[in-house]
Amino acid sequence: MHLNKEEEKMYQGEYGITISKSMEILVALGDIYEAPSLVDISSAQVSGVSYKTIGEAGLEYLEELSKNEINLVNIPSTLNPAGIDLDNWKSFGFPKEFSKKQKRIVEAYGKLGISETCTCTPYLIGNVPRLGDHVSWSESSAVAYLNSVIGGKSNREGGPAALASAICGKTAMYGYHENENRVATTIFDLDIEIAHLDYGTLGYIVGREVGDGVPYFKLKNKSTNNELKSLGAALASSGAVALYHIENETPEYVFAKNDEDFKSLERISINKEDILNTKEKLSTTSEDADLVCLGCPHASLEEIKEIAMFIKGKTIKNQLWICTSINIKASSDRMGYTKIIENSGGHIVLDTCMVVAPIEEMGYKNIGVNSAKAANYIPSMCGLNAIYDNFENLIKFK
Helix, strand or coil: CECCHHHHHHHHCCCCHHHHHHHHHHHHHHHHCCCCEEEECCCEEECCCCHHHHHHHHHHHHHHHHCCCCCCCCCCEEECCECCCCCCHHHHCCCHHHHHHHHHHHHHHHHHCCCCCECCCHHHCCCCCCCCCECEECCHHHHHHHHHHHCCECCCCCHHHHHHHHHHCEEECCHHHCHHHCCCCEEEEECCCCCHHHHHHHHHHHHHHHCCCCEEEECCCCCCHHHHHHHHHHHHHHCCCCCCEECCCCCCHHHHHCCCCHHHCEEEEECHHHHHHHHHHCCCCCCCCCEEEECCCCCCHHHHHHHHHHHCCCCECCEEEEEECHHHHHHHHHHCHHHHHHHCCCEEEECECCCCCCHHHCCCCEEEECCHHHHHHHHHHHCCEEEECCHHHHCCEC
16 A cells, blocks of 8 residues: 555654554555555544443553543544443443443543544534545444435444544545445335334345445435434444435435446335334334433434423423433523423433443333334343334333
8 A cells, every 4th residue: 555755654653653553553454455545534433432342451552542642633533422421420320330431431532632522423513524525434323424414435444443543634545435436236215205213214124135235215205314314323233334325315326326337236125014014123022111212323403302392391201311412412401402301300311322331230121212223232232122113102101
């Protein structure tokens, strides 16, 4: 792989051992995937944040890395969700030792110059690349949204690779950074209009079908950004989809459609029965949820408003968490939505999500979600039951 003079200096250690080691990671990845060069990136989004997923070894690595390197990262960079609400972990009952180690992880990232705002929806809090920008993002749902809805360019990076990119401001030029790899591989026709929950269900179906392919959707209705967020999250969890196209909606669909092989692509039809059957399969119990977790990916202000208006003036019977970023909660506070939710017995939980939080240690058994991604992961990552449905059906009142 070709390196320019500046990159050679970085690789050889002229700017310090941390930059040199990070360049080694990027060059090794580039060699594996036969990248011709590195490319400058405009932002990074780093996973490997929850203590539940990276453990003691990850904590030790990050603290060692950040010991003598202060504000090394000079491009906009954000973190994936942590395993706790960083400010309110005690009141929510997160385990004490877990929480202490989790805070040390985030603090280590902060010393490196990465924003300590933990969210899987960085595009809702200002980390918004422009059309065609090269970036290095690692959260699977965020990568799908970035590539598909925004039109930025990123591979589905691992946490160490995204961290190395944040430190160096570069990534290897391969995969979805190259236009020839952004064309559709399978066409999906829907013969029905779909509602919000159905986007996640559709994504789960198609992700299993295409694996790491690039699906092209022909839908009968116009999608909202929240629905596209849900679609991409499910595509990335049941498969490894990092890019999709929707006819007349996403920015690169014309480019995909004009590919000379487009007309010969396999076409698959999805009907109402497919959607209904998959909805049922994503629930592992018929019992009511003792904890309803909404915001996977993290809830937008519009989603919080919708929930608040639904529960306003009522008292919730089960526990309710709405997961989001500290930025979105600040807006919710000002709009009065947070007070409505708390008056009804619910909570807005920051920095974390139900999948990477240690909810299995907190006395819960049945988790209600309106996210196909969460329904897919909760049984395997948490060992708990998942109930997949609209939030209006999941929330019970006294």
